[in-house]
Amino acid sequence: MKIVFYGAGNMASAIFEGLISSSLLNSHDIYLTNRSSENQLQNYQERLNVNYSYDDIELLTDADYVFLATKPDDFDSLAERIRDKVQPGNHFISIMAGVSLNQIKTRLQTQNPIARIMPNTNAQVQQSVTGITFSDTFDAGHKTELFKILSSFGTALEVEEEKLHQVTAITGSGPAFLYYMYEQYIKAALKMGLEKEHVDAAVRNLIIGTGHMLEASELGIEQLRENITSKGGTTKAGLDALKKYPVEAIFTDCLEEAIKRSKELSE
Numbered sequence: 001m002k003i004v005f006y007g008a009g010n011m012a013s014a015i016f017e018g019l020i021s022s023s024l025l026n027s028h029d030i031y032l033t034n035r036s037s038e039n040q041l042q043n044y045q046e047r048l049n050v051n052y053s054y055d056d057i058e059l060l061t062d063a064d065y066v067f068l069a070t071k072p073d074d075f076d077s078l079a080e081r082i083r084d085k086v087q088p089g090n091h092f093i094s095i096m097a098g099v100s101l102n103q104i105k106t107r108l109q110t111q112n113p114i115a116r117i118m119p120n121t122n123a124q125v126q127q128s129v130t131g132i133t134f135s136d137t138f139d140a141g142h143k144t145e146l147f148k149i150l151s152s153f154g155t156a157l158e159v160e161e162e163k164l165h166q167v168t169a170i171t172g173s174g175p176a177f178l179y180y181m182y183e184q185y186i187k188a189a190l191k192m193g194l195e196k197e198h199v200d201a202a203v204r205n206l207i208i209g210t211g212h213m214l215e216a217s218e219l220g221i222e223q224l225r226e227n228i229t230s231k232g233g234t235t236k237a238g239l240d241a242l243k244k245y246p247v248e249a250i251f252t253d254c255l256e257e258a259i260k261r262s263k264e265l266s267e
């Protein structure tokens with residue numbers, strides 16, 4: 001199997017590093033290219049033993065899956081670059097937020113099968129949540145194979161294309177929203193009088209440990225929280241203070257704005 005990445009940035013690299021770590025594919029099956037940062041590609045080749053090239057005929061010949069991993073704004077330049085070199089067997093896998101199947105089909109002027117996926121950077125540790133939607137031309141055999149590829153770096157769920165806006169906001173951008181929340185928690189903790197390096201290490205391990213609890217426990221999140229909330233104790237006091245603020249409304253606004261931007265990108 002030959003997989004080509006057009007774009008080797010934050011998200012593409014999380015995917016191909018996750019793919020290689022999963023051993024589903026040999027690193028020699030992976031070909032990278034980007035716009036101009038050749039030193040970046042050389043580093044990946046040295047570190048991961050992947051291939052790279054700027055020769056689009058070489059890249060697209062016999063390529064089974066071609067990941068479109070540029071920013072949405074750069075897709076026009078990418079489409080211009082590869083439009084006349086597309087091969088019959090190329091299955092396009094777009095990770096570009098908001099760019100619709102129809103936009104990709106039109107800008108590439110192709111009838112080839114196209115899938116849109118919405119992963120997140122947790123792919124790097126095989127923990128991505130990836131939404132996927134397919135063009136009608138994607139056959140069952142390749143759908144099964146692509147699900148196998150996506151499952152090598154996390155969990156995958158098929159949705160209607162319209163629902164990818166919500167998936168993009170909730171889980172595509174989701175890690176950044178949680179990271180921001182962790183940053184604010186650390187800022188607050190630093191005001192409590194502990195040394196900075198102690199706070200950084202403690203909160204990082206707190207987050208990792210809580211994640212492992214979510215993974216290992218069969219209890220729901222609310223029950224896990226209640227198990228910490230001793231009657232009349234410190235957690236209850238802290239939660240009572242927290243509940244004075246419209247936390248749900250804050251995240252509703254956050255997600256609505258992210259969905260709105262995803263829809264703007266698909267116009």
Ligand SMILES: NC(=O)C1=CN([C@@H]2O[C@H](COP(=O)(O)OP(=O)(O)OC[C@H]3O[C@@H](n4cnc5c(N)ncnc54)[C@H](OP(=O)(O)O)[C@@H]3O)[C@@H](O)[C@H]2O)C=CC1
Nearest residue numbers: 007008009010011034035036037070071072074078096097
């Ligand atoms: N970051 C994330 O967490 C997620 C991102 N996405 C989507 O992934 C896509 C990429 O985002 P991200 O990885 O953050 O962006 P980056 O800026 O990190 O990477 C963009 C890549 O595209 C390359 N590129 C630009 N133009 C071309 C071109 N004409 N031909 C080939 N390569 C080109 C750049 O090359 P060069 O460096 O040489 O300019 C770079 O390697 C976006 O569409 C985003 O919506 C989806 C889910 C999550």
Ligand SMILES: O=C(O)[C@@H]1CCC=N1
Nearest residue numbers: 097168169172173174
């Ligand atoms: O911010 C973005 O547009 C991309 C898509 C989801 C995460 N990052």
